[in-house]
Amino acid sequence: MGVLSAVSVSEIKARGSIKDADVLKLRRSYYDDGHITAEEADVIFALNDACPVQDPAWADCFVETITDYIVEQAKPEGYLTTDNAAWLIQRISKDGRIESKTEMELLVSVLDRARWTPQSLVSFALEQVKDAVINGEGPLRSGKLLEPGIVAEGDVDLLRRIIYSFGGDGNVAVTQPEAEILFDIDEATADADNHPAWGDLFVKAIANCIMTASGYAPPPREEALARDAWLDRRGDLSLDNVAAGMAGGLTTLFDGYSEQSSEERALARLALQKVEIVTNEAVTLAEASWLAQRIGRDGRLTPN
Secondary structure: OOHHHHOOHHHHHHHOEEOHHHHHHHHHHHHHHOOOOHHHHHHHHHHHHHOOEEOOHHHHHHHHHHHHHHHHHOOOOOEOOHHHHHHHHHHHEEOOEEOOHHHHHHHHHHHHHOOEOOHHHHHHHHHHHHHHHHHOOOHHHOOOOOOOOOOOHHHHHHHHHHHHHHHOOOOOOOEHHHHHHHHHHHHHOOOOOOOHHHHHHHHHHHHHHHHHHOOEEOOOHHHHOOOOHHHHOOOOOOHHHHHHHHHHHHOOOOOOOEEOOHHHHHHHHHHHHHHHHHHOOOOOEOOHHHHHHHOOOOOOOOOO
């Protein structure tokens, strides 16, 4: 093993700790070699699992090397297939839940770097945030004095980052599985004192679904779901000021959307088919009938 030959894997496992000096040796070896095999990636995961004591440098090294392997070196380069996504999920979770912040950062890093990923992987990432928000459990809540059932600003930032990442190359609208999870969070926290950024993100994401289902071409996700400037004006977050800010933001909600011609719709379908072929998983876009049933399905409309 080229990269791991710089350290004694058995010694590190035996002492149960990864030191900054070990990380420095690994980094030097990696920069010299520039390549990680599947076997080496498995050993790096094994080291992470076997060492509860980890010096600060390890987290960045772990995230960087595994992201490089699965995105840039595992075939097809630059993309994730369903098999590669399943490999990653198996190694970073138990019973469907990620257990450390480092492994969550790895997941988001992979979504960030890959040009396209299977829809199942972004759903898995969003489910981690949903579980943290609704149940108040997992690494995203470790050390935070937050009661279950509240969407914090950090949750919104992470949700936005995950959703941005799945947009990848091209203007892929927010999909039905993504919207499902956002609806679940919205319903579960409708009466909570959520951060105002949550309403901003939710409304824009669902509007993105609705406009696309209505025959409009969506702008890039970074544009369609961009955080409005009023949210960055700290100070008075009273209900009146929040409502005024949201009202101002909604005036530009549909900027960037354009009605598609039949030719443009055909090209959009071809682009989606290319994503599905590369990732080996279908992309499920929200349909108008599903959205109509999903909004207010429990007999009431949430404020969002």
